[in-house]
Amino acid sequence: MRHRQGALVFDATFELAEPWTVLFGPSGSGKTTVLRAIAGLMRPAAGQIVLGCDTPRVLFDRAKGICMPAHRRGVRLAAQVATLFPNMTVRENIAYGVPGDATEVVEETLQRFHLDRLSEVMPWKLSGGERQRAAVARAVASAITLKDSGLLLLDEPFAGLDLRLRDDLLGDLRSWLASTHTPVLSVTHDVGEAFQLGAEVIKFDDGRVLRQGPVEAVLAEERERLLDQLSRKDVQGEFKPL
């Protein structure tokens, strides 16, 4: 897939091999653009996007002039900026992408994301972290109810959450999505989150795929650097207990 954005050219060729794959890279490297292209919110200048293994579906093929509309792609996206519909409650937001006969999924999602007590609240009354959580929950609920094998795209899904809640949600979400066979491609620039989330990591920078493989192999260097930073005396000094 290639996309021209000003002078920047993205050249992202990769396959999703694991149920949860992490697209890892620094801010501004083009990760969000890749997700938006897969979701059908923008058209790449060249390339092909295919979804599914047994019965592959061509979502986009510039050469053949194929560009499936976003709503028919079987792809669900939680954007980095949580845009809950302001005219709907949290429950109505989560139910938006769920078929009418799958109300139990809405209830389960509310519970799993600790949103049950906020279910009848309007979005403007939520904190930033709660809005982020509800937006991710909305995409997850919708992805889980997809009949054909779809894809869930999560753009920095837990960026606004405190570490404890993030750890709680991540573990639960991983097992829930695995049990419902919902494949996920999530984006992060956080090494810790990448290790927590994915067996498979695509390292991305400057609009290009640098490497793909198991997280331990692909992000070994970043991990060492992070551990080194944490063990340095000056850093320890900064966090010296009072």
Next chain:
Amino acid sequence: MDFEALWLTLRLAAGTTAILLVAGLPLAWWIASGRGAGRAVVQALVALPLVLPPTVVGFYLLVMLGPLTVPGRLLIRLFGHSLAFSFSGLLVGSVIYSLPFAVQPLVAGFGSVDRGYTEAAAGLGASPWRTFRTVVMPLTRGSLLTSAVLAFTHTVGEFGVVLMLGGNIPGATQTLSISLYDQVQDFNYAAANRTALALVIISLAALIVIYSRRGSGLGRGELV
């Protein structure tokens, strides 16, 4: 008070508003949802009645609806008579003349809807029509009301286009504003005063509807 003219004016305004809401919604959405030379030309055409003298619009409509033009001949064949100097002709003229008053508030309303909302809906599998119906429309109810009220009141107050296109036929094309003109020409100032007062009351009531809604707070997540 000329109740016949009042009834005809209200019928004309209601019919014009209904047509403009049906036709104006997709047109405004199309204008608001993109750019390009085509859209700029359409937007200019929609706004043209705002800057043209009403008599110019009335004159061209009179010519267009007459037997000298292809659309006019088609309409004569369809209706069996010319639309000029008839209520149907007035309706066509009012729709065109009030078009910017209906479309521009809608364009502004649709333009104020954050693209993130429509993209979020698409990212949840909603079709463009469902997105429009369930997200865009509820967020722009205020613009819809403004559009309807402005189209209605502007039609009520029309004079130039009505006179050029409909003449002054009591019961068929004589609206309140034409009746007021007649009353003044006849030096019947008492009747003119009542007619003018009726026009003021209708317009004021419509504006109070708009401003009281804005003053009383917006609906669920409404933007405009």
